[in-house]
Amino acid sequence: MGNALRFLYGKCCKPLTEEDSGSLGPHGVSAATVGVSALAQDLYHFEITSQVPEGLTRHVTSSKKAQANWYRKLSEAWREAKPPPTTAEEAARLVIQTLSRHKKADVEGLLAFYGLPLPHTLIPVSTAEPTTLPAGVKFEMQTLPVDARAIPDGDTITVYVSAAEPRESACVPGDVQMAAVRRSKARAERNYEQADALHQKIINAGYRVINLPNNEEVLARKYRIRLRGIDAPESSMPYGKEAQNELIKIVQGKCLRVLVYGDDRYGRCVADLYCNGIFVQEVMLKKGCAWHYSAYDQRSELAKWEKEARAKRVGLWAASNPEEPWEWRKDRREGR
Incomplete structure (x- = not known):
């Protein structure tokens, strides 16, 4: 099982307080933590049960079998991330990159399900580091x-x-x-x-x-x-x-x-x-x-x-x- 998933789930998915109870997301956690922590919770749960969240079907068009494939890929990507995502933006980028070959509507539906930023709201940034030291580096x-x-x-x-x-x-x-x-x-x-x-x-x-x-x-x-x-x-x-x-x-x-x-x-x-x-x-x-x-x-x-x-x-x-x-x-x- 993914230690990173288990750690983040334990850290972020805390019991609700009375103050939180009026603003639940689709996973029974507060609106403030519905993004990264809920995704970590579901990936952790998937590794144990191979089951995807029930409510996801209302946000995407692909079959449960396809959804299971997504969660398998996301679990692997999350484990390999050093360190794993801790912000909504980082989690959204991991989902978008991991599922880049899948239907745009499904990727956006998955992001919306977790309340994560959609692709068009993210500022595009370069992801290539210099392979050789640039001139002037001491x-x-x-x-x-x-x-x-x-x-x-x-x-x-x-x-x-x-x-x-x-x-x-x-x-x-x-x-x-x-x-x-x-x-x-x-x-x-x-x-x-x-x-x-x-x-x-x-x-x-x-x-x-x-x-x-x-x-x-x-x-x-x-x-x-x-x-x-x-x-x-x-x-x-x-x-x-x-x-x-x-x-x-x-x-x-x-x-x-x-x-x-x-x-x-x-x-x-x-x-x-x-x-x-x-x-x-x-x-x-x-x-x-x-x-x-x-x-x-x-x-x-x-x-x-x-x-x-x-x-x-x-x-x-x-x-x-x-x-x-x-x-x-x-x-x-x-x-x-």
Whole structure:
């Protein structure tokens, strides 16, 4: 059985509260959780019983046998997804991609059954990563899963890279390695005060011991990343919170591919980010969550994506005259 399905079902499909009971979806869960959690519930149920949901026939035209074929394919795709979908948009993209050879009406009926976004409402994004390092890239790194608390706004993120990675392993200071060993021993002896003090020493050196979902502890190096080529509203600006939330939605819990081009004046790595093959800056621009930062990046595709969002008046472009974040920062520095 799919552990990912079982985990998500247990996490998302919680008993209804009295407040939820007035807004049930077709699966007896609240309207807020009817999408991803209900699909996970039904895929988990299908793996046990080989039965598809009874109500689905009212939304699609194909036979029960065809529906069972869909659920078999979706179960396999869900298990293979690393990590599995956690947002309605991710779940919709998985369904659309997995069932791309099936009738459009059936795919849309299945999406509608779960309250997931229909194909025409999803912003098309590229899904091809560079196979060779682009010109100007100084180095590449793969991060550990991203914590939502490490995303202060729509263009900045703190990530951690395992110290066991080849590029990192030779650079870990000896005192950090020793502190990590001593901390592990202190925790084994339940000397948590000493373990916390040693962890603080590790943190002060730019590292951290990360607890992974499988309860494994990993020594990791901290990097602050500035997304190359875009400038999102500051958190206290109009649409700043929405931009931050969109970036969280894209990368939370995911391992990222980071292509670093250099450092900025604040010591952050200026980088392109890829998440499950998707170029993060592309999503942020197409959803109207950021400006193309043309003063520092002349890539024509970034300008094109911003222009598309402006034309559709999505995101921050729904406002008649949104203030550029670089002008906002300049005014604050000059005390205006």
